[in-house]
Structures are given as C-alpha cells and as structure tokens.
Amino acid sequence: MAIQWTDSLSVGVTEIDNQHKELFRQINVLIDACHKGKGAEAVGETLVFLDRYARMHFSTEEGYMERYQYPGLDVHRRQHQEFMDNLAEIRKRFEAEGPGVHIVVITNRILAGWLNTHIRRSDKALGDYIRGLGQAEQRG
Ligand SMILES: [Fe+2]
Ligand SMILES: [Fe+2]
Numbered sequence: 001m002a003i004q005w006t007d008s009l010s011v012g013v014t015e016i017d018n019q020h021k022e023l024f025r026q027i028n029v030l031i032d033a034c035h036k037g038k039g040a041e042a043v044g045e046t047l048v049f050l051d052r053y054a055r056m057h058f059s060t061e062e063g064y065m066e067r068y069q070y071p072g073l074d075v076h077r078r079q080h081q082e083f084m085d086n087l088a089e090i091r092k093r094f095e096a097e098g099p100g101v102h103i104v105v106i107t108n109r110i111l112a113g114w115l116n117t118h119i120r121r122s123d124k125a126l127g128d129y130i131r132g133l134g135q136a137e138q139r140g
Pocket of ligand 2: 123
C-alpha cells in the first residue's frame with residue numbers, strides 16, 4: 001500500500017514541498033522493494049538513500065529555522081532526530097534479519113506515520129511562519 005503526498009500536505013514553501021514529495025517517493029520505493037521480495041542489496045540501498053535524503057531534508061528545514069530565527073527550532077530539531085533514530089532502528093533490524101515484512105510494517109507505521117503527522121503539525125507551522133515573514137517584508 002503506497003503512501004501518497006497530497007495538496008493537503010503542502011506547507012506553502014516550494015523547496016520543502018518538493019523534498020517531502022521525494023521523501024514519500026523513496027519510502028514507497030522501500031516498501032515496494034520489500035513487497036516484491038527484492039534482495040538484501042536493493043533494500044539496503046534504498047535504506048541508505050533514504051537516510052541520506054532525510055538528513056539533507058532536515059538540514060534544509062533547520063537552515064530556514066536558523067536563518068529566520070524560528071522560535072520552535074529546538075523542539076522541531078528534536079523531532080527530526082526522532083525520525084533519524086527510527087530509521088537507524090529499521091536499518092539495524094534489516095542488518096540483523098534481512099529484508100522482509102517487518103520492514104514494511106515498521107516503515108508504514110513509524111516512518112510514514114511520523115512523516116504525515118510531522119508535516120501536518122510542525123512543518124506547516126514552519127511554512128506559515130516563513131510565509132508570514134515574506135508578507136511582512138512586502139508590506140515594508
Ligand atoms: Fe520538519
Ligand atoms: Fe519536513
């Protein structure tokens with residue numbers, strides 16, 4: 001079962017929205033690889049790719065937060081760390097047990113679920129803040 005990015009997940013900042021779409025895509029590739037019984041190498045590669053991309057994405061958002069002195073930075077950064085911890089946990093289980101249904105289950109439940117909630121709550125709040133600043137600037 002694929003997870004889907006929809007307009008209702010838009011935070012209103014194109015760069016962040018595009019990265020979210022790519023994150024969803026990669027999570028789907030991972031789930032798909034496990035479902036189709038792809039080998040350990042293919043699944044391992046998608047996990048490495050996802051790890052790298054998530055790191056990049058979080059540092060993009062944290063860069064915005066630093067640049068615009070976002071008051072919720074610490075809390076938001078801790079949430080990102082939580083995702084990376086979950087991903088590390090999945091990689092550990094993968095290394096111990098190989099690819100299989102357990103990866104699909106935790107990826108769906110933890111990664112996809114986390115991403116959905118985090119975007120709706122925390123990233124949208126950040127997007128609103130950034131767009132609010134833009135409007136303040138325009139008003140001069
Ligand atoms: Fe975030
Ligand atoms: Fe995000």
